Amino acid sequence: MEQEKIWAGDLQAAAAKAYDNGRNSLVAMFANDERQIDGHFAIYCIFSLAQTPYFKILKAQLHESEPLEFPSVVPVTSAAAWYEREIHDLFGLKPIGHPDLRPLVLHENWPHDHHPLCKDFDIHTPVPTVSEEYKMEYVHGEGVFEVPVGPIHAGIIEPGHFRFSQAGENTIHLDAKLFFTHRGIEKAVEGLTIDKAFYQAERICGACTASHALSYSQAVESIAGAVISNRARYLRVIVAELERLHNHVGDIGNLCAGLGFAVGVSNGARLKEELMRLNELVTGNRFLRGLIVPGGAALDITTEIAHEISRMLRAIETDFIEVLDLLRENDAFLDRVNTTGILPRQAALDLSVVGVAARASGISKDMRRDVPYAAYQNMNFKVPVYTSGDVAARLWVRADETIQSIRILRQALAGLPSGTLRVEIPAIKPYSSGFGWSESPRGGNVHWLMIGEGNTIYRYFVRSASYANWPAVAVADPGNIIPDFPLINKSFELCYACIDR
Amino acid sequence: MSLLSKIINTGVVTEKLDATSAPHRFRGAMRAGKQDCGACMACSETCPTGAIVIQNGRVQVNDKDCIFCGRCIERCEAQLIKNTGQYKLATLSGSLTETAGNELRKKIRRVLNRSMHIRHVDAGSCNACDFEMAALNNPIYDLQQYGIDFVPSPRHADLLMVTGVVTRNLTQALQMTYEATPTPKLVMAVGACAAGGRTFGDSYAIRGSVDKLVPVDIYVPGCPPRPQALLYGLLLALDRL
Numbered sequence: 001m002e003q004e005k006i007w008a009g010d011l012q013a014a015a016a017k018a019y020d021n022g023r024n025s026l027v028a029m030f031a032n033d034e035r036q037i038d039g040h041f042a043i044y045c046i047f048s049l050a051q052t053p054y055f056k057i058l059k060a061q062l063h064e065s066e067p068l069e070f071p072s073v074v075p076v077t078s079a080a081a082w083y084e085r086e087i088h089d090l091f092g093l094k095p096i097g098h099p100d101l102r103p104l105v106l107h108e109n110w111p112h113d114h115h116p117l118c119k120d121f122d123i124h125t126p127v128p129t130v131s132e133e134y135k136m137e138y139v140h141g142e143g144v145f146e147v148p149v150g151p152i153h154a155g156i157i158e159p160g161h162f163r164f165s166q167a168g169e170n171t172i173h174l175d176a177k178l179f180f181t182h183r184g185i186e187k188a189v190e191g192l193t194i195d196k197a198f199y200q201a202e203r204i205c206g207a208c209t210a211s212h213a214l215s216y217s218q219a220v221e222s223i224a225g226a227v228i229s230n231r232a233r234y235l236r237v238i239v240a241e242l243e244r245l246h247n248h249v250g251d252i253g254n255l256c257a258g259l260g261f262a263v264g265v266s267n268g269a270r271l272k273e274e275l276m277r278l279n280e281l282v283t284g285n286r287f288l289r290g291l292i293v294p295g296g297a298a299l300d301i302t303t304e305i306a307h308e309i310s311r312m313l314r315a316i317e318t319d320f321i322e323v324l325d326l327l328r329e330n331d332a333f334l335d336r337v338n339t340t341g342i343l344p345r346q347a348a349l350d351l352s353v354v355g356v357a358a359r360a361s362g363i364s365k366d367m368r369r370d371v372p373y374a375a376y377q378n379m380n381f382k383v384p385v386y387t388s389g390d391v392a393a394r395l396w397v398r399a400d401e402t403i404q405s406i407r408i409l410r411q412a413l414a415g416l417p418s419g420t421l422r423v424e425i426p427a428i429k430p431y432s433s434g435f436g437w438s439e440s441p442r443g444g445n446v447h448w449l450m451i452g453e454g455n456t457i458y459r460y461f462v463r464s465a466s467y468a469n470w471p472a473v474a475v476a477d478p479g480n481i482i483p484d485f486p487l488i489n490k491s492f493e494l495c496y497a498c499i500d501r
Numbered sequence: 502m503s504l505l506s507k508i509i510n511t512g513v514v515t516e517k518l519d520a521t522s523a524p525h526r527f528r529g530a531m532r533a534g535k536q537d538c539g540a541c542m543a544c545s546e547t548c549p550t551g552a553i554v555i556q557n558g559r560v561q562v563n564d565k566d567c568i569f570c571g572r573c574i575e576r577c578e579a580q581l582i583k584n585t586g587q588y589k590l591a592t593l594s595g596s597l598t599e600t601a602g603n604e605l606r607k608k609i610r611r612v613l614n615r616s617m618h619i620r621h622v623d624a625g626s627c628n629a630c631d632f633e634m635a636a637l638n639n640p641i642y643d644l645q646q647y648g649i650d651f652v653p654s655p656r657h658a659d660l661l662m663v664t665g666v667v668t669r670n671l672t673q674a675l676q677m678t679y680e681a682t683p684t685p686k687l688v689m690a691v692g693a694c695a696a697g698g699r700t701f702g703d704s705y706a707i708r709g710s711v712d713k714l715v716p717v718d719i720y721v722p723g724c725p726p727r728p729q730a731l732l733y734g735l736l737l738a739l740d741r742l
Binding site: 272 | 503504507508511514521523524526527528547549550568569570571621622623625626627628629630631632633634635636638639640641642651653654655665666668669670671672673674678700701702703704705706707724725727
């Protein structure tokens with residue numbers, strides 16, 4: 001893919017041009033320590049454009065002899081805020097003009113002068129544990145109080161710390177400290193072979209396993225120029241849609257837990273369990289691990305298994321529509337979800353929000369349709385868009401998508417072509433780079449790779465849908481009462497494992 | 502009315518322990534035959550989590566580290582490694598082992614036998630183990646039928662189920678949760694990350710398996726362990742199998 005090379009000092013101006021006053025959006029921004037290659041640090045910005053080609057990549061270079069700083073892109077788009085904090089933490093490159101340079105990924109236990117993603121940082125170096133105060137943002141004023149929550153929560157959920165500034169029952173500000181489950185996967189895979197690193201990519205997140213496996217595999221295949229068989233492409237669509245199904249059905253059930261609607265919770269959990277069992281039947285793993293691999297598919301879908309999927313789809317479809325009707329008819333339920341947690345369309349655009357959250361705020365965006373991969377160009381499906389931006393809209397987007405997923409699965413099963421399962425990944429020219437993407441149940445997952453010597457990983461960067469969308473939760477929540485936070489949070493249903501990596 | 506009719510038509514879906522078996526494709530624990538394998542080392546070199554060692558010409562798979570990916574089966578030149586479909590792999594340690602003394606073990610089991618409360622601690626997981634734990638609450642497994650339940654606070658808990666490789670950023674939270682749990686307490690390391698700590702290899706952000714930070718009494722291997730594997734571990738700890 002074509003890259004426009006610029007000097008890091010020109011980054012802000014170039015980004016403003018690429019962003020085009022919000023007509024385009026920022027997909028990802030990350031750094032790479034390329035000093036061993038050509039003496040530079042590089043900052044990559046990937047934009048998605050309103051016209052073809054879909055992607056535009058800026059590569060801003062900073063020579064190691066220059067001051068390690070660049071003009072912040074945040075004044076151009078707030079979507080850059082987290083990316084730049086991350087670059088600051090992991091590489092020590094300072095975005096000049098960034099309004100909030102608190103640590104993001106590395107918490108207060110980490111000394112400021114260690115930058116773990118730099119090539120000269122050895123992961124075996126013992127890093128001292130320091131203990132500084134982590135400053136949470138809050139609103140000052142008479143009668144305003146703070147409610148701290150987490151990182152260990154009351155339910156079986158992932159860790160994050162939230163700080164609500166409350167005026168009575170109304171939240172007026174929400175700040176979050178995330179990245180508790182930061183495992184440093186991007187560094188851990190450096191130097192591993194492509195096929196070994198794959199197992200870590202597949203395990204970035206449980207709920208989005210197939211999507212990560214797919215994005216990673218497609219990144220590898222695109223760099224290597226490997227062409228996979230049509231059968232493998234169809235198999236990938238089937239697995240990716242099974243993932244959407246169990247997530248959406250489970251998430252709709254779980255959303256009911258946010259308002260104590262037990263019948264919805266139980267039915268959602270029951271249907272999800274049926275789907276998890278189907279997943280295990282198809283791939284040998286309830287989270288669909290093991291089928292999608294670089295080069296194609298490791299397992300086939302036999303006629304027998306295809307019949308079992310079709311049988312299950314028929315049963316689930318009727319059952320699921322009945323459960324949805326229970327929600328649609330229930331005023332007490334609708335009263336809680338309608339007009340709660342509104343994410344305005346403009347905010348969603350400003351933050352370059354993706355996936356379900358974008359489609360519920362009136363933005364028609366779906367990588368399966370916009371930049372088709374696997375066999376999606378052969379699938380006929382609709383992309384549901386709602387405009388109210390509230391909890392209900394995100395719920396109905398999921399409901400409609402579930403039905404569309406069933407439709408896609410039926411087409412993929414009916415049209416499954418013959419072909420080999422897997423092709424070899426050839427030797428890749430060192431320091432070639434590229435990226436892969438897929439639409440996870442939460443939105444686009446983008447994986448960028450640079451390959452080193454002997455088909456090993458030189459640099460790996462993952463931008464999950466949850467990463468792009470979390471800042472939107474902090475916009476949608478204020479103005480609502482604090483008991484609605486679980487509901488709003490569940491309506492976005494973001495994975496912290498995906499964000500934290 | 503439709504609400505009631507849905508409830509009645511659905512009926513009781515709760516299953517007894519082991520009502521269903523794992524499907525054919527479920528890989529489960531990897532095992533090698535007892536004979537000499539020729540020590541080509543392909544399995545140990547290919548294993549993404551370093552779960553395989555070859556001792557005296559025999560392949561040893563460490564279940565705690567294994568993520569059931571099956572790469573070793575593909576690469577084994579002697580074709581000795583097979584997947585067994587076995588998921589009941591939980592093992593006891595710490596206060597639940599023979600060496601800890603019968604009195605203590607009996608006392609723990611007497612106190613917790615018919616009523617055990619669990620607190621979940623995510624110490625850096627990918628959320629798959631967490632979702633499987635949540636699945637225990639679904640109407641099909643219905644954990645409460647065994648007198649076991651999840652509670653919102655460590656202060657109410659008898660057992661901590663810890664998932665994930667312990668990250669640097671969650672070390673303090675894990676330690677504080679452990680301290681906040683009243684004694685006698687048990688700790689279960691759930692899944693390959695918590696039990697083995699090798700899923701993501703070496704990283705600046707990871708401390709390792711749970712037993713590097715707090716004592717562990719039950720290990721449940723799997724990536725993630727199936728809900729039935731978790732149930733097996735819980736009931737094994739209480740000697741109720």
